[in-house]
Amino acid sequence: MSTDKNRKELLRKLSRNLMVSVPMMTVVAVAGFNASSGPGLGLIPSAEAAQGEAEGEAKGEAEGAAKGEGEAESRAEGEAEGRAEGEGEAEGKAEGEAEGEAEGEGVSAKLKKAVRRPEGYTPYQGNVADLRARGEKLFNDTSLSSNGLACATCHANGAGYNATFKNEYPHAVAMGKRDFGMDMVYLDEMVQICMVAPMAAEPLEWGSEELAALTEYSRVQQKEFIDKQ
Numbered sequence: 001m002s003t004d005k006n007r008k009e010l011l012r013k014l015s016r017n018l019m020v021s022v023p024m025m026t027v028v029a030v031a032g033f034n035a036s037s038g039p040g041l042g043l044i045p046s047a048e049a050a051q052g053e054a055e056g057e058a059k060g061e062a063e064g065a066a067k068g069e070g071e072a073e074s075r076a077e078g079e080a081e082g083r084a085e086g087e088g089e090a091e092g093k094a095e096g097e098a099e100g101e102a103e104g105e106g107v108s109a110k111l112k113k114a115v116r117r118p119e120g121y122t123p124y125q126g127n128v129a130d131l132r133a134r135g136e137k138l139f140n141d142t143s144l145s146s147n148g149l150a151c152a153t154c155h156a157n158g159a160g161y162n163a164t165f166k167n168e169y170p171h172a173v174a175m176g177k178r179d180f181g182m183d184m185v186y187l188d189e190m191v192q193i194c195m196v197a198p199m200a201a202e203p204l205e206w207g208s209e210e211l212a213a214l215t216e217y218s219r220v221q222q223k224e225f226i227d228k229q
């Protein structure tokens with residue numbers, strides 16, 4: 001499934017989803033992320049690859065900007081144009097990333113392992129209301145990532161989720177399968193996947209209060225997501 005078409009479709013879908021509720025920069029960041037996690041490309045497995053990616057990104061941005069020239073001026077002129085612009089930039093970025101990514105080889109075995117529940121794992125136990133409150137703060141905290149994103153950058157108001165989010169955990173999630181080779185993911189594993197992939201950060205400590213808080217808050221998100229359907 002490592003086709004260019006596939007990747008473009010994903011980009012298009014994501015930029016469409018997000019266009020409505022988040023600023024342009026986010027779309028660029030998300031598109032960039034999605035491109036980098038596209039089939040056959042994978043995520044940043046190491047610092048060296050990260051550098052390669054940064055260079056690729058810079059180049060992609062320049063290309064994207066060139067393509068989007070003129071469109072940038074009409075940024076505020078309605079959703080249709082905003083969308084076209086997003087796609088132009090996204091594609092420029094995808095190209096750049098693909099180049100930068102050539103050095104990396106997908107998600108490393110280490111990261112694949114790191115997002116899976118460890119053996120004998122006991123989640124942190126705490127007061128649910130407290131965990132939710134803490135989780136909401138963390139969800140909006142950009143310092144959790146290495147790229148300036150917060151969970152809420154992508155997921156504010158129920159954005160950025162696919163239909164699988166409605167299912168009871170553990171369940172199959174496209175990103176988990178595609179990039180981490182996981183047939184099923186638990187909710188806390190999904191939090192770790194988003195920490196490691198779109199947030200480009202270290203996974204949270206298993207058994208930590210932070211992980212429990214984000215997991216618990218994600219449950220709140222899930223309920224809102226289901227209720228909205």
Ligand code: HEC
Nearest residue numbers: 030149150151154162164165173174175190191194198218
């Ligand atoms: C750059 C954008 C981005 C950021 C930032 C991000 N995510 Fe996600 N997240 C995604 C995408 C894309 C999906 C859909 C994955 C799929 O369905 O294959 C997703 C899916 C999810 C899901 C639902 C998966 C399912 O269908 O069951 C959860 C839960 C989630 N993210 C939690 C988080 C948390 C918690 C954070 C912060 C630590 C976070 N995300 C940060 C892009 C992001």
